[in-house]
Amino acid sequence: MKPRIPAAPVIWAAFLSAALAQDTAPHGIPVPAGASVELQQAIRDWPWRALSALPAAPQTDEEWRNVIEASDEQRASTIPQVLERTGTTMRRDRIADVDVHHISPAAVSPENEDRLMLFVHGGAYVFGKGDAGTFEGILVAARVGIPVLSVDYRMPPDDPFPAAVDDVVKVYRTLLETRSPGTIALGGTSAGGGLALAAVHEFRQLGMPVPGAVYAGTPWADLTKTGDTLFTNEVVDRVLVTYDGVLAAAARLYAGDHDLKDPLISPVYGDFTGFPPTILATGTRDLFLSDVARTHRKLREAGIDADLHVYEGLSHAGYLVSPDTPESRDLYREVKAFLDAHLD
Amino acid sequence: MKPRIPAAPVIWAAFLSAALAQDTAPHGIPVPAGASVELQQAIRDWPWRALSALPAAPQTDEEWRNVIEASDEQRASTIPQVLERTGTTMRRDRIADVDVHHISPAAVSPENEDRLMLFVHGGAYVFGKGDAGTFEGILVAARVGIPVLSVDYRMPPDDPFPAAVDDVVKVYRTLLETRSPGTIALGGTSAGGGLALAAVHEFRQLGMPVPGAVYAGTPWADLTKTGDTLFTNEVVDRVLVTYDGVLAAAARLYAGDHDLKDPLISPVYGDFTGFPPTILATGTRDLFLSDVARTHRKLREAGIDADLHVYEGLSHAGYLVSPDTPESRDLYREVKAFLDAHLD
Numbered sequence: 001m002k003p004r005i006p007a008a009p010v011i012w013a014a015f016l017s018a019a020l021a022q023d024t025a026p027h028g029i030p031v032p033a034g035a036s037v038e039l040q041q042a043i044r045d046w047p048w049r050a051l052s053a054l055p056a057a058p059q060t061d062e063e064w065r066n067v068i069e070a071s072d073e074q075r076a077s078t079i080p081q082v083l084e085r086t087g088t089t090m091r092r093d094r095i096a097d098v099d100v101h102h103i104s105p106a107a108v109s110p111e112n113e114d115r116l117m118l119f120v121h122g123g124a125y126v127f128g129k130g131d132a133g134t135f136e137g138i139l140v141a142a143r144v145g146i147p148v149l150s151v152d153y154r155m156p157p158d159d160p161f162p163a164a165v166d167d168v169v170k171v172y173r174t175l176l177e178t179r180s181p182g183t184i185a186l187g188g189t190s191a192g193g194g195l196a197l198a199a200v201h202e203f204r205q206l207g208m209p210v211p212g213a214v215y216a217g218t219p220w221a222d223l224t225k226t227g228d229t230l231f232t233n234e235v236v237d238r239v240l241v242t243y244d245g246v247l248a249a250a251a252r253l254y255a256g257d258h259d260l261k262d263p264l265i266s267p268v269y270g271d272f273t274g275f276p277p278t279i280l281a282t283g284t285r286d287l288f289l290s291d292v293a294r295t296h297r298k299l300r301e302a303g304i305d306a307d308l309h310v311y312e313g314l315s316h317a318g319y320l321v322s323p324d325t326p327e328s329r330d331l332y333r334e335v336k337a338f339l340d341a342h343l344d
Numbered sequence: 345m346k347p348r349i350p351a352a353p354v355i356w357a358a359f360l361s362a363a364l365a366q367d368t369a370p371h372g373i374p375v376p377a378g379a380s381v382e383l384q385q386a387i388r389d390w391p392w393r394a395l396s397a398l399p400a401a402p403q404t405d406e407e408w409r410n411v412i413e414a415s416d417e418q419r420a421s422t423i424p425q426v427l428e429r430t431g432t433t434m435r436r437d438r439i440a441d442v443d444v445h446h447i448s449p450a451a452v453s454p455e456n457e458d459r460l461m462l463f464v465h466g467g468a469y470v471f472g473k474g475d476a477g478t479f480e481g482i483l484v485a486a487r488v489g490i491p492v493l494s495v496d497y498r499m500p501p502d503d504p505f506p507a508a509v510d511d512v513v514k515v516y517r518t519l520l521e522t523r524s525p526g527t528i529a530l531g532g533t534s535a536g537g538g539l540a541l542a543a544v545h546e547f548r549q550l551g552m553p554v555p556g557a558v559y560a561g562t563p564w565a566d567l568t569k570t571g572d573t574l575f576t577n578e579v580v581d582r583v584l585v586t587y588d589g590v591l592a593a594a595a596r597l598y599a600g601d602h603d604l605k606d607p608l609i610s611p612v613y614g615d616f617t618g619f620p621p622t623i624l625a626t627g628t629r630d631l632f633l634s635d636v637a638r639t640h641r642k643l644r645e646a647g648i649d650a651d652l653h654v655y656e657g658l659s660h661a662g663y664l665v666s667p668d669t670p671e672s673r674d675l676y677r678e679v680k681a682f683l684d685a686h687l688d
Contacts, residue, residue, distance in 0.1 A: 036636050044370035126654035228376035228628045228657045232580050269385045284637060290628050294378050300653070300678065309490045309636035309644070313572045334644065 015123050026050045027235045032284075032313030035327070039313060042322040046238050054241060056251035061157040064126065065080065072132035079131045079138070086142035090134060095264040096170040099130075099152035111340050115183045117141075118175065118211065120168060120199070122190030122317065123249060125254035126155055126221070136217075136320055143332035144184070144339065149213055150176070153195070158254040165264050168199040173208065182212040182344030184334030187335075189317050190288070193219025193280075197267035197295065204274055212343040216279040216333050218288045218317055219295060223251040223260045223266035227290030237287040237315040268295050272302035279307045279338040281331050283314020305342070309334055370394045371579045376628075379671070383657060386666040389688060390582050398447030401593035404503040408470065408597065423475045423482070430486035434478060436591050440514040443474075443496035447481050453489030455684050459527045461485070462519065463494040464512060464543070464554065466534030466661065468564070468591060469598035470499055476486035480533055480561075481630045487676035488683065490529070493519070498538070504600040509608050510544040517552065526556040526688030531679070533661050534632070536596035537563025537624075540637065548618055556687040558622040562632045563639060564659055565612035567595035567604045571634030576592055581631040581659040607659050612639050616646035623682040627658025649686070653678055 007247065025048050031040045058064040083090055087106035094100065103119075117140055117180040121133030130152060137150035168186075175184060186196045193216035203210050230243045255265050263270030268291060278299055282292040292308065299306035311318070311327045319328035369392050371546070375384045402408040427434055431450030438444065447463075449524075463486055465477030474496060481494035495510035519528060530540045537560040547554055548576060574587045584591065599609050607614030622643055626636035636652070643650035655671045664673035 029572075029575045032634075033570050034566070034572060044601075106642050116523055160489060222378075226377050228373075228378060231373045232577065232629065236576050285576065289654075290376070290378060293628060294656050296654065297656070297674070300673070308654060310640065310654065311637050312634055312641070330641070332643070339621060 016091050025087070025238070029236060030089055031056055033233055035225050035311075035313035036325055038325040039318070039322060041335045042297070042325065043238065043313065048238065049241065050248075051235055051242060054245055057245045068126055068129070071127050072129050075132035075135065076130060079099045079134055081142040082138050082175060083176040084099045084134060087137055088133075088138050088141050090138065095149075096174045098167045098171050100171060101131075101134050101137065101146040101148075101150040101152065103134065103141040103150060105145050105147070107145060107343065108147060109336070112144070112146040114179075115146055115185065115339070116179070117146050117148045117185045117187055117215075117339075118172060118197045119148050120153065120164075120170075120186070120188035120192040122188060122192040122220075122320075124250040125161075125164065125191045125195075126250050127159075129155065135173065136192070139264045139320070139323060140335070141330065143329065144336045146339070147337075156253045158257070161254050161258055161265055164195055165198055165202050169202055169206065169330065172199070172203065172211075180344060181209040185213045185215060185339050185343060186211045186236040187215030187217070189217030189219075189320060191220045192289075193217050194221050194223075194267055197221060197263045197270075198277065200238050200275055201263050201267055203272040210274065213276050215338070216280050216292075216295065217288055217319070217331075218282045218286055218292055219267070219280070220288060221291040221295045223255060224266060227288065227294065228288055229289040231284055233287050233289065236285050238285070239315040239317060240287040243287060264274075268298060270298075271297045272304055275299060275302060277305040277308070277338070279335060281309045281311070281319070281334070283311040283316075283327075285313060286318075287316050307338060309336075351521040369582070371402075373580060379500050379655075380669055382619045383662070383671055385668060386669065386677040387582065387657065392582065393585065395579055395586060398589055401589045404600070408501050411587060412470055412473070415471050416473050417510030419472065419476035419479065420474060423478055426479060426482050430482055432485050434475075434482070439493075440518045442511045442515050444476075444515060445478050445481065445492075445494040447492040447494060447613070449477065449485040449489050449491060452491060453680070456488070456490040456524075459490055459529065459683070459687050460519070460523070460530045461488065461490050461492045461531055461683075462512075462516060463492050463530035464497065464508075464530070464536040464537040464539045465494060466532060466595040467563075469505075469508065469539075470501075470594050473499065480536070482521065483664070483667060484676065484679070485505050486530065487673070488680045490680075490683070500597045500600070505598050505609055507601055508539055508598075509542055510547050513540065513546055513552075516547065516555075517545070519551070524688060525553040528555040529557045529559060529683050529687060530555045531559030531561070533563075533664060537561050538567075538635075539564050540612055541614075542563060542608045544619055545607050545611055545614040554618065554620045557620050557683055559665070559682070560620065560622055560624050560636075560639065561675075562626045562630055562636055563611070563624070563638045563683065564632060565635040566610045567599060571632065571638065573633040574631055576666050577629055577631050577633065583660040584631040584666055587631060600647035606659075612642060614642075616642045616648055619643060619646065619648045621649040621686040622680070623653070623676070623679060624652045625655070625663070627660070627671075628653040629659045630655055630662075631660050634673045651682060
């Protein structure tokens with residue numbers, strides 16, 4: 001039996017841990033019988049919190065720093081164990097003045113020998129500094145069998161937009177000095193998925209060649225409160241729970257004085273002409289299901305080869321929150337097959 | 345400006361018309377701002393009904409017949425206008441003792457000259473007899489530019505399962521006498537989408553070759569109350585509203601003494617090995633979103649080329665209920681592109 005991978009702490013798990021957990025889902029919706037038994041069990045075991053029990057969003061930079069530090073510390077503390085159990089190795093580096101992690105799988109799959117996943121972590125554009133942002137990069141390296149270069153991009157409160165996009169551009173530009181764009185996949189989940197899409201918009205504006213493929217896991221493609229499932233899946237999504245509070249506040253903190261509908265902030269509002277083939281993933285309970293579906297439609301309307309995968313009963317980034325479920329393994333099989341079909 | 349196509353009457357619109365309509369959505373969820381303005385307007389104009397205002401399911405065969413007759417009469421009455429405005433022509437026929445409609449578009453697109461869509465209508469396996477079941481077949485013929493053969497399959501209360509599946513098999517077998525399976529697409533929406541999938545399971549069991557492609561529009565792939573979105577999208581879906589009542593009763597009426605999980609009744613429980621390429625469509629508000637997503641996963645797990653399209657803010661079969669929306673036109677463009685890519 002494979003060693004279990006410790007679950008990724010919920011994006012702001014440490015932040016929420018002060019809230020009182022309860023045993024049953026406050027929304028009263030049955031555990032989804034069509035999900036895998038593993039995912040059903042994870043949902044049953046979830047420390048549900050009523051909407052009224054959620055903490056308020058941080059109000060000041062100082063409050064943000066405290067919340068971020070507590071969350072990142074918890075996330076980073078699990079990483080050595082994740083590396084050990086997946087047989088991956090990780091090394092810090094700096095490329096073009098940007099902090100990065102090189103993540104190497106125990107075995108690179110033969111198809112991926114000359115390929116690389118340029119990875120951008122999630123965390124609402126505020127969480128995930130340093131090792132705290134490497135969990136999915138490690139999972140991708142191990143399950144897709146591909147070397148991963150994870151960008152430890154700058155974030156608010158110190159470095160709001162466009163620092164994150166600029167950092168991805170700097171690393172990508174350096175990569176292009178030694179390899180062809182078709183050998184590079186760009187990917188990430190949540191804010192990472194949104195940042196990957198935003199970075200491609202920026203590559204296009206700068207006249208740079210686009211990477212060979214994009215993996216956008218439940219991308220935060222719209223930082224305004226627009227997506228239909230932000231409303232229909234409120235409370236139903238066990239991970240994000242609601243857009244009001246931390247998410248909305250993080251969006252404002254990240255955007256600073258910029259328009260939230262700037263395509264480099266909310267990539268769904270951009271022009272998807274010339275995008276590379278893109279694989280998208282979400283779940284029926286995902287607060288961002290609408291962001292994902294709308295991005296998929298924009299890609300298709302631009303004539304782009306874009307695949308959408310929707311998992312039964314999965315909340316936002318549920319494949320990271322419950323990484324030992326068949327749903328999670330299946331998603332990375334899909335990512336691997338997609339990269340095999342589209343990368344050089 | 346193109347003539348507007350009259351909206352498809354809601355599946356059991358005549359049945360529901362006795363219920364008191366109200367101006368605003370009882371669920372209090374905002375009109376989805378990310379949907380097209382046309383779809384937003386259709387949602388605003390919708391005759392919303394509270395859950396408590398929905399009529400109870402028919403109890404006897406006699407009650408079912410009355411309800412079906414009223415609904416089908418209303419649906420059939422719109423068809424001459426639909427034919428006129430789409431420039432299609434329709435002719436009744438019988439093939440292998442099964443009633444069918446030949447539907448011809450004003451212009452067959454060059455790619456589709458030697459192709460045919462074998463069409464199975466929706467209507468919860470009880471509604472849509474005769475002309476009442478031809479609305480989407482006409483839309484497909486006009487928008488995909490393909491000749492359509494619509495199967496007027498037998499239904500309960502007189503002819504429960506497996507009559508519908510048997511009728512599709514009989515017509516398909518006859519088609520195979522004069523054309524290769526790769527030139528045939530099999531498609532339909534809702535119960536029609538489910539029946540299309542069930543028919544392919546039956547073709548495989550009978551050792552018949554499968555058609556070149558399948559179009560499964562929000563298929564009723566599971567007649568048990570299992571899908572997660574049957575719960576999460578209850579009341580949110582403006583078309584079906586709830587699974588309890590008419591839908592659950594129609595499922596029991598159709599299945600008769602058979603197990604609801606028989607793959608020929610609930611195709612999601614079948615083995616999808618050897619299926620043809622399949623295109624699936626649904627919406628974020630669709631009560632059957634889970635049925636569609638679960639079917640997509642089963643197809644993908646079997647290694648089948650399967651494309652999933654999810655439309656923002658769309659309820660069950662919203663592309664038929666609001667056929668003049670960009671979402672509806674976009675879906676049939678996707679279907680056309682998919683058939684072009686996969687049919688001989």
